[in-house]
Amino acid sequence: MPRQERRQALVEVAFRQIAERGFEGLRTRDVANEAGVNIATLHYYFPTKEALIRGVVEHAMQRFRSTLEPHGSSADQVVNHMRAVRRLLGKEPELGAVMAELSLRAARDPAIAALLEETNLAWHRMVSGLLRRALRDGHLREDLDVEAGAALIVATLSSMTLPVLNRTDRMDDALGELRRWLGAPLPAEPNQSLD
């Protein structure tokens, strides 16, 4: 199998394992088995377990960033974004689980911390950009503090990565309230779960 394909396959298996069992339960042998290769083959592609984990981190970051692109009119983009992230985390809870695992690991691993902060900063900037534009176009409450609002949105959305602590059903209420607080209109394509 071509080099990049096999690497990718191994990373995806490891990603899923972390989502299911946490870093605590990540075993290189299991990853190799599930990918259908010998453990020595895994080490042929990733010299150490840490190298494999770095691969997973990059994979997760890229997967998350790819959902950050805004859609719709400036009036709808903010709500569309909240909706998109909520959908993503609802449909692919693995991604949320891995992001939360990485967040915890970041406290002990500066390399992960750096990557995570970078991603997080990009996210925050994107959201505050959306808020600023919508505010300028008169779609939001006039007295809104853009930075604080972005922080609130990012915090609320990222809290969804913690299972149990924040159940999805309640989160829909919270996001609806958040929308109302923004003074934002319901987007064209209605979505009950946001209101």
Add this chain to the structure above:
Amino acid sequence: MPRQERRQALVEVAFRQIAERGFEGLRTRDVANEAGVNIATLHYYFPTKEALIRGVVEHAMQRFRSTLEPHGSSADQVVNHMRAVRRLLGKEPELGAVMAELSLRAARDPAIAALLEETNLAWHRMVSGLLRRALRDGHLREDLDVEAGAALIVATLSSMTLPVLNRTDRMDDALGELRRWLGAPLPAEPNQSLD
């Protein structure tokens, strides 16, 4: 040393270890050493590692619940509560780290899930109770959805347990915005970080 005291000492060491290194890095031997006893002694008090972890869970839950008691007038209680939790997580980041670790582990461990859900439910009820009373007393925006507001507050506060993903500095802005959105007054004892 009396039985309960020794148990408590072991649990506290384990609690700290989890905060520092995650479940991933929890070693019974390290716990025993740091508590100044033999590994076999640890197993005398906690037959298995899981038993020790259950002890930690109970310890964490109790430690968290003890900060939930409301203070001040009905007008201030909501903001005081947000402030109290933010302070707690700022001053004792260990507790937040352990809560997040437990939250992730809950996805694989029904026993932890149950305990966590119970605590979370209690928290949510407490916050919605505060909101309801403050609303009745005319301290909040009249059109506030109590349940949704409570969910939003709990989500925002609990997102602070994820290091890096949500930096404390930004969170202060977010909490200030949250307060303004509630239409709540600043409590008597002023606190810049909440506005």
Add this chain to the structure above:
Amino acid sequence: MPRQERRQALVEVAFRQIAERGFEGLRTRDVANEAGVNIATLHYYFPTKEALIRGVVEHAMQRFRSTLEPHGSSADQVVNHMRAVRRLLGKEPELGAVMAELSLRAARDPAIAALLEETNLAWHRMVSGLLRRALRDGHLREDLDVEAGAALIVATLSSMTLPVLNRTDRMDDALGELRRWLGAPLPAEPNQSLD
């Protein structure tokens, strides 16, 4: 089994393994098996393989040094010493093999180099001391260079640790010639192999 006894037992097994198979063939599992304990038990006494090897080095040094004590009158001590070392290496070829292995390893391991040099220096000093006394007492050729003679004796004896390269049968001739060169008398207890 008491701590020191078990440590000693493990070291002795490792010593024998090195003699038989070289460092190349030293396996912690084999050492543990032959000592009748689990591999984890070996690591209970010696945290790493290197620690075990250090134990072997000390054991070998001590075992060698214990044969360095001189015996007999000043006239006989030199020849008695050569005879004693030759006998030791003939009877316990393991010790010679391990010494040679250590000598090679010393080129890569400063810790071993230091220990070996120390032992070697002690040996050289002892031999030159014997030569000096015998010379003073008129038992040797008058024009003997004590230091050079000691170096020659030590070199010849230590060459016996290299199997094949120097077969024992030829070495007896060489040692006999060495004795004659020294002008030393045959010791009371006659020994054909030295003359």
Add this chain to the structure above:
Amino acid sequence: MPRQERRQALVEVAFRQIAERGFEGLRTRDVANEAGVNIATLHYYFPTKEALIRGVVEHAMQRFRSTLEPHGSSADQVVNHMRAVRRLLGKEPELGAVMAELSLRAARDPAIAALLEETNLAWHRMVSGLLRRALRDGHLREDLDVEAGAALIVATLSSMTLPVLNRTDRMDDALGELRRWLGAPLPAEPNQSLD
């Protein structure tokens, strides 16, 4: 690259690796890398690691034998030979290291033992030949035992292959004493280190 050249290149790399790290540290992959070829290519030329080692043994034997040719008058040949070997081992310690490694391995590998014994025998014969001729020509002490003398010379010289155990500085003294013992004159080209 021509077949024989590539084989030779691989053998030389392996030779150097053994000198530097011992058999203990010989890795076919490292040899291949340092020779600039793929590991599979190495196995194309040497089907097994053992085959490569046999190549190294032959290489070492040949390299050593090529220094055995006597030079100078019959009076000087013995001392010239000692000098030549001492120089060789001083200038190319690799060769000594590999010879010692092989000597130890010979105890476990009959094939190596045979080759080494053959070389050793040739060496011994050559030295005793030199001694016999010099004795006949009246250049040496008349009562010299030729065989024993040869054994002593070979032993002393070969002890130089053991690093640390016999430091080169002391060996010069020993060789000088050896020369005096033989009653041999200093060769025309004076060399302080031998006297």
Add this chain to the structure above:
DNA sequence: AATGAATGAGAGTTCATTCAT
């Protein structure tokens, strides 16, 4: 109540070797 000694199971990693291309 407490411990030193011991272990089974399994972790990550290494390495000589093979094979299709």
Add this chain to the structure above:
DNA sequence: AATGAATGAACTCTCATTCAT
């Protein structure tokens, strides 16, 4: 003639757990 990919077997080391004392 040469290689990238793959592997089985084995290696050192770790860890929760047990047990006699």
